[in-house]
Amino acid sequence: xxxxxxxxxxxxxxxxxxxxxxxxxxxxxxxxxxxxxxxxxxxxxxxxxxxxxxxxxxxxxxxxxxxxxxxxxxxxxxxxxxxxxxxxxxxxxxxxxxxxxxxxxxxxxxxxxxxxxxxxxxxxxxxxxxxxxxxxxxxxxxxxxxxxxxxxxxxxxxxxxxxxxxxxxxxxxxxxxxxxxxxxxxxxxxxxxxxxxxxxxxxxxxxxxxxxxxxxxxxxxxxxxxxxxxxxxxxxxxxxxxxxxxxxxxxxxxxxxxxxxxxxxxxxxxxxxxxxxxxxxxxxxxxxxxxxxxxxxxxxxxxxxxxxxxxxxxxxxxxxxxxxxxxxxxxxxxxxxxxxxxxxxxxxxxxxxxxxxxxxxxxxxxxxxxxxxxxxxxxxxxxxxxxxxxxxxxxxxxxxxxxxxxxxxxxxxxxxxxxxxxx
RNA sequence: GUGGAUAUAGCUCAGUAGGUCAGAGUGCCAGGUUGUGGCCCUGGAGGCCGUGGGUUCAAGCCCCACUAUCCACCCCA
Numbered sequence: 001x002x003x004x005x006x007x008x009x010x011x012x013x014x015x016x017x018x019x020x021x022x023x024x025x026x027x028x029x030x031x032x033x034x035x036x037x038x039x040x041x042x043x044x045x046x047x048x049x050x051x052x053x054x055x056x057x058x059x060x061x062x063x064x065x066x067x068x069x070x071x072x073x074x075x076x077x078x079x080x081x082x083x084x085x086x087x088x089x090x091x092x093x094x095x096x097x098x099x100x101x102x103x104x105x106x107x108x109x110x111x112x113x114x115x116x117x118x119x120x121x122x123x124x125x126x127x128x129x130x131x132x133x134x135x136x137x138x139x140x141x142x143x144x145x146x147x148x149x150x151x152x153x154x155x156x157x158x159x160x161x162x163x164x165x166x167x168x169x170x171x172x173x174x175x176x177x178x179x180x181x182x183x184x185x186x187x188x189x190x191x192x193x194x195x196x197x198x199x200x201x202x203x204x205x206x207x208x209x210x211x212x213x214x215x216x217x218x219x220x221x222x223x224x225x226x227x228x229x230x231x232x233x234x235x236x237x238x239x240x241x242x243x244x245x246x247x248x249x250x251x252x253x254x255x256x257x258x259x260x261x262x263x264x265x266x267x268x269x270x271x272x273x274x275x276x277x278x279x280x281x282x283x284x285x286x287x288x289x290x291x292x293x294x295x296x297x298x299x300x301x302x303x304x305x306x307x308x309x310x311x312x313x314x315x316x317x318x319x320x321x322x323x324x325x326x327x328x329x330x331x332x333x334x335x336x337x338x339x340x341x342x343x344x345x346x347x348x349x350x351x352x353x354x355x356x357x358x359x360x361x362x363x364x365x366x367x368x369x370x371x372x373x374x375x376x377x378x379x380x381x382x383x384x385x386x387x388x389x390x391x392x393x394x395x396x397x398x399x400x401x402x403x404x405x406x407x408x409x410x411x412x413x414x415x416x417x418x419x420x421x422x423x
Numbered sequence: 424g425u426g427g428a429u430a431u432a433g434c435u436c437a438g439u440a441g442g443u444c445a446g447a448g449u450g451c452c453a454g455g456u457u458g459u460g461g462c463c464c465u466g467g468a469g470g471c472c473g474u475g476g477g478u479u480c481a482a483g484c485c486c487c488a489c490u491a492u493c494c495a496c497c498c499c500a
Contacts, residue, residue: 004491058498063498117492118495259499279500283499305499307500310500311500333459335459365457366458368460369459373460374461375461397459
């Protein structure tokens with residue numbers, strides 16, 4: 001127990017951390033190109049924030065949150081997603097008084113959901129995400145989608161499928177709910193228990209049900225897209241025009257509904273098509289009512305969340321994972337006490353010159369030092385020993401080429417830099 | 424929350440009909456060369472066989488419970 005991480009959590013070990021760092025660097029780089037700036041919000045918030053934004057009736061809020069009472073008797077919840085906290089920060093920081101749109105991103109933000117873990121689903125997971133406030137034109141919807149795809153493509157994801165839908169605004173959704181309920185009412189007894197429950201609360205989600213009986217029942221059901229109000233329909237059309245202008249392929253999929261209550265109009269999913277099956281790596285949408293719901297000035301918003309662990313999974317399955325960077329540019333092997341003293345200062349000089357380097361700290365034989373240098377993949381080994389040392393020189397060994405040359409100390413760093421193609 | 428599978432060295436796994444059953448490969452450490460890696464040879468460390476009960480003269484192997492992991496559903500990143 002003591003030596004086992006809690007269920008659904010993972011350590012990021014030194015061997016694998018470069019993978020996450022690489023994906024974080026891509027996210028930052030792309031966000032930078034699009035003019036987004038980083039935002040960081042607390043890992044926990046007042047429980048009420050999620051109840052109000054994500055929605056009281058959602059699965060996430062009803063059964064998946066890590067909620068506890070703190071010593072001040074406040075109900076606190078570890079964030080289950082990224083948007084609510086950023087929306088809160090937008091309000092608290094009065095960012096609506098700054099020039100809009102306000103474009104923000106976050107990297108590897110930890111999120112928590114109490115779920116049964118399985119492939120690509122953890123209790124603590126990490127999301128990259130962006131949020132844009134104060135931009136109502138569908139061009140920003142297209143930008144948000146394009147940014148996500150840009151990140152995924154640069155991360156090496158090949159078979160990406162974009163599905164988009166519009167779930168309308170409160171106005172047209174109410175009308176649609178009525179139409180849908182009218183259609184489903186006679187079939188109600190045939191639906192699964194879950195869906196009978198959804199019928200009154202959120203009939204939209206019945207379309208998403210995988211139960212065979214429910215799938216059958218919704219055959220021929222009215223589609224949300226046919227019930228959008230003029231504003232929402234126009235927005236959705238505009239989005240499709242913008243996507244086309246960007247050369248982005250997409251599929252309109254009316255089954256995309258999303259499980260968070262704050263969404264309005266545009267919703268989308270980016271799915272990696274893998275030999276092992278589909279994996280949703282990114283999902284998002286517009287939430288024009290969220291800021292108002294939280295008591296702020298009416299401000300539209302849109303964003304996405306991208307699963308870092310899932311992205312890493314896709315990279316692995318598509319063999320798109322970058323190779324591990326080398327640990328050292330040069331490893332210094334020493335023989336004898338004098339050599340060791342010289343080695344220590346040489347390593348310091350190498351580091352000062354911007355070359356990563358180290359020497360044996362385990363008091364091992366010269367042979368073992370070489371084995372170690374080989375195992376960690378050091379491209380060059382500097383040997384400090386006997387004769388050369390006395391002459392003020394070292395042996396520089398090219399490990400891949402198995403060639404060796406004598407280099408005076410003062411030429412060591414320039415020579416290494418040249419070999420490594422630095423400067 | 425529902426259903427299924429699995430649980431033996433750091434890792435991948437053998438362990439056959441319960442009775443030398445605690446093993447192999449790989450990795451790790453060291454030696455074979457007290458000035459040199461990758462190949463090869465030798466040696467070493469490391470497992471109360473997930474935990475707790477039960478059946479039996481005897482259990483890694485059978486039964487039960489628990490825990491953990493994995494997979495599917497639900498949900499979602």
